[in-house]
Amino acid sequence: PVCSIDHAVISHTKCSFFAYVAGKLPVPEGPDAGDHFFHGHLRVVPRVGPAPQNVDMKLHRQPRVSGFGCNGTWTSRFWWMCVSWFLCSVVVWSSVLSVVGGAGQAYNFTLALLIATTNNGPGKISGGAFFVALDDLNNNLSASLTASTGDTAHFRYVFRDTRNDDVTAMRAMVDLHCDEETNVTAFIGPDVLCSNAALVASSFNISYISYDCNDIHTLKDNMHRYLVVNMEPSLAHVAKSIVALLKYYQWRSFWLVTGNGDTNTDWTDAGENLQDLASKEGITVNDVSKELLNDKYHSGLAQQRQPYPKIIQESRYKTRVYVFLGDYNSLIDFLRALNDEGVTSRGDHVVIAAVDYNTRTVSGGDSFFRVDEQGGTPEQSQMDAFRNVLLLMRQQPKNHTVQFNNRVYAKNSQHPINGPRLLPSWKKPPFRQEAYYLYDAVMQYGTAVLDLIRDGLDPYDSRLVIGKIRNTTIRSIQGFDVHINDVGESEGSYVVRSIASNASGLVPDLWQVGSFQIEEGGPKLAYRPNNISTVAWVTGSVPVSDPVCGFDGSKCKSDEEMEEWRNRAIGIGLAVFFVLAVGILFIGLRYWFRAKRMRAQTLSAHGVCSNSFAELRAVADEEGLLA
16 A cells, blocks of 8 residues: 555654654655655654654655645546545544644553562552552542642552562562663562662652661661652651640640560650650650660560569659550550559549550450450559550541442452452451551652643653642541651551440440641641540540649648748737737836826925825826826
8 A cells, every 4th residue: 555554653742753743843864764754745754763752753755756646547446446545544634633633641650569468468468459449540540630730640560579578578579670661660568677768769769668667767867868758657756646636725835655676666756746746846755764674575574674663653743644656555554553552542643645656556344454464354553554544546437438448348359469268248357557658658659640641741750740749738548637757658547546434433444535737838737626526634624734733742831830830920920919018018107107207296396295186187187298
């Protein structure tokens, strides 16, 4: 045929032919220039060198035959050739006009899922969340982009099983980067040990969104240099919620009990953050006690050391508010020690503590027992130990996530996760929290690149993508807002729980008594108490952090001392009164005796010797003494 199109995939930015037709490029010259006009007719020949990306266009035209044309002899052969030329022109120019006329651009993104599905990896239970998010991106968010801009976006994936091994995970990242056909635009995972993965991804200039990390906070001050965002909340940022709680109750000082960082740095990091934030808010840290058992509980070591009674004896008369950052089992020992020392029953102390859901799930009657104790119905003393205690726990997903959980279970049974297929009547395995973080990771990456397209920016620039996610507040699939700070760490969402009570007394459960809300216009938090359930304070009122009389009452006197001072004051008052009375009496008598002498002298001068009143009166009248 005169003109044939073997295959064409239109690229709106990298095909020089369309830019040339639109008049945006000068007419090339030379036999190897690529796209030509030949004798007033369009002629497209193969380019020399590699073809542009996303373009595989092959248009060929046979050499011009003398005497041939649409004005030639109207034979069947020429007629067929004219029709072929017309159809070829229609196809080519319709493609050209679609580009020049402003049709949308097609974007393709490849997400690499690196998760452990073997060697007891958690991917068998949580991995399906990735594919649920991928479906939502392609079916929902991409459609909204096309409707608003005319552009299209497609998200595909590649999968690698990390086998619960960080070396395997690093090797998979390198192999995917070196595979030019894969063209990975983002790493979703690997999980658990993420600091090394962040370094590898950043060196490749590829976005890395993590969802289950134990060590990401070790990057600390250098994290802003890496192309990483961590969707799993870090315990280090529970400090912001604690400060919001302190400010709400107007507690201006506290004693910090935390770990020493030998076996676990999570609690020490949280303690350092808390001290920094407290200082900025004008809240005083009375002192800090560091204990190994706060990092990780060990029953044998706890029985041997018994450190908490010593800490309480040292601090009880130096603070009224304790902030406990440590293992939940160690917290139980600390609270029982407070109760045994008689501190809890006084009702003038309060304990604020954070619960790490990675090590302990707290619910119902089991909340009052250590992991090495047999659960059941707690004794009264075990419940009393939890009075005046405020526990900060991660907010649990809302009820609407049941449908989401079922979608994840369904995806888990499909390729490439290949988990067990669960029948409707079967009991489903416990749902892992990491599945929510994994879904949020995929959705936040997709939302970021689509926003960049709408803004006219490069969605393949990883620094722009990571910058779009950082320092934002997102709506998690769990049903509440989560803040991503300026270095890419999720700060999580916490609620406050306290021991429940009713008219008959304490109830063996922990009820939610409040939550935290992100303040409008900034990442600060504000505590919002629950109007339904309230804290069962021992004395019926909120303890104060800085008593007027001091922590030990030294600024005020005791009742016995006040009685003694009262008696002294009365004695002094009586003494003063007696002295004044004697003085007044003395002055009065002295004046009386003086007046008497003066009268006697006056009468003697007039020769009056009688002391009768009548005579004295007569003399006085004559002398005018009574006037």
